[in-house]
Amino acid sequence: MKSRITRMTAALLAAVLSLSLLVGCKPKKELTRYTTIFYDVFDTVTQVIAYCESEEEFNTQMQALHQDLIAYNQLYDIYNNYDGVVNxxxxxxxxxxxxxxxxxxxxxxxxxxxxxxxxxxxxxxxxxxxxxxxxxxxxxxxxxxxxxxxxxxxxxxxxxxxxxxxxxxxxxxxxxxxxxxxSDPEMSLDVGSVGKGYAVEMVCRAAEARGLTSALVSVGGNLRAIGTKPDGSQWTGGVENPWNASEVYTNTNSIFGSPINMSDLALVTSGDYQRYFVVDGKRYHHIIDPDTLWPAAYYNGVTVLCPDSGMADCLTTALFCMPLEEGQKLVESLDGVEAMWCTPDKQATTSSGWDSHLKK
Structure with a gap:
């Protein structure tokens, strides 16, 4: 009897294995590239490039991603109220x-x-x-x-x-x-240094959980890559030249001429050229040094590359307010984090592992 059961079990396992192999051999649908743009979240432009099996799948994913971004935007808003939302x-x-x-x-x-x-x-x-x-x-x-x-x-x-x-x-x-x-009645929160980056990270993780495997999400320049392209190549991002805003990839002899490979990574930049006003010919930007209470004066731009968009957003602001040596020490102490500092003397300094991410 035991021998018969063993033979039956073996036969059943063989049948299941054969079926699994047949299913496994079923060719996957080819992924097609789609793009979309949103204009109504975080007071900036959101662009998404993604590869999906169909336009219907892409539209479903983007509708969910868009709704997630809207929700985070409302929750983290410090200027506006929304019906039914505690923010x-x-x-x-x-x-x-x-x-x-x-x-x-x-x-x-x-x-x-x-x-x-x-x-x-x-x-x-x-x-x-x-x-x-x-x-x-x-x-x-x-x-x-x-x-x-x-x-x-x-x-x-x-x-x-x-x-x-x-x-x-x-x-x-x-x-x-x-x-x-x-507890201080005169205190208020401003989450501009973390809110957008954290929202991008959470939205991308949710999209991955829904089955999105290949995408590049840009929310006002906060880049987050999901996976790789279908052919296995990495997504690429660029760093805007703070001394020449039109230059991103145009000058192949400069650090800005090298696209940055991104697979499941975030690339975030803070710059003194993004939001500012001018008094007596001097630019006063929005990144305020907590020590001086005035716009930080160390850099024109700081870029961070790391696996988490929320952390990258925080780090760009923090590094912008640190002397170079202090910032370098912090970055080198963090696993998976790289950075680039652009100083007013038009010099770009990078962390030790930055070049390993440049597209060859």
């Missing part, structure tokens, strides 16, 4: 009043920001909303002025008063209750 603006409005119960996507983003604060010695601080808000207001006023001569700057006293309300320890997160509380 970062809601947290700020309740500073010193009461804890606010929030979505897990806010909690996880804030936790990353706090970790990056510790990692960078406070060079990225989402609790600086009171200071950053002053610079935002002056920049907005400059955009409305008829003449550059009408533009003005905040006073040091004004900035220092606001800086008294930037203690990250006044950000109280209760993970069990899922609440966020700002």
């Amino acid at each position: 970062v603006k809601t947290i700020n409005e309740n500073a010193g009043k009461a804890p606010v119960q929030v979505d897990d996507r806010i909690l996880s983003m804030l936790e990353l920001a706090r970790q990056m604060y510790d990692l960078t010695g406070g060079k990225i601080n989402i609790a600086m909303g009171s200071v950053l808000g002053i610079w935002h207001d002056y920049r907005e006023a400059a955009e409305q002025n008829a003449s550059e001569a009408d533009n003005t700057l905040p006073t040091q006293e004004e900035l220092e008063v606001a800086a008294q309300h930037c203690d990250i320890n006044d950000l109280v997160i209760d993970e069990e209750a899922k609440t966020v509380y700002l």
Whole structure:
């Protein structure tokens, strides 16, 4: 009897194996390249290139990705309210009043920001909303002025008063209750240094979980590659030349002439040429040094390449506010992280592993 059962089991296994081989030999559908553009999230342009088996699959993936981006945009917004949405603006409005119960996507983003604060010695601080808000207001006023001569700057006293309300320890997160509380009533959060990058990372991970295997997502220049192209080649990204905005790939004799290989990597750049206003011929950009309370003056551009878009977003801001040697030491201490620093003397310095990612 035992021998008969063994023979039957062996026969059944052989049949299953044969069926598996037949299924495994079924040719895969060829993947086709599709593209789309969105204009309604994070106040910038979103572009996606993806390879899918059909246009229907691509459209389904992009609809879900777009809806995810819209949700993150609303959750991380510090300027606008949305029906039925408790967001970062809601947290700020309740500073010193009461804890606010929030979505897990806010909690996880804030936790990353706090970790990056510790990692960078406070060079990225989402609790600086009171200071950053002053610079935002002056920049907005400059955009409305008829003449550059009408533009003005905040006073040091004004900035220092606001800086008294930037203690990250006044950000109280209760993970069990899922609440966020700002214990200083004059404090406010500004998540511009982390929100978009973190959202891009989470959206791409969700797309991968839905079956997307090959894509390049760009949200205002925050690049995130999913997998490789169907032929096995890597996606490529470029670094905008901060001294000549029209140059990305045009000069093959410069570091900007080398496309950067990207497979499951993020490429993020912060620059003094992106958002700024001019007073007396001098440019005042949006990346504020927490030590001086004024626009950081070390670089014209900093680019970070690493596996996580949220971390890359945080690091570009933090490195922008660090002297070169300090920034290099930090980058070299982090696994899988590379960076490029572009200084005002028009010199580009890269981390030790940067060149290994350049397309040959």
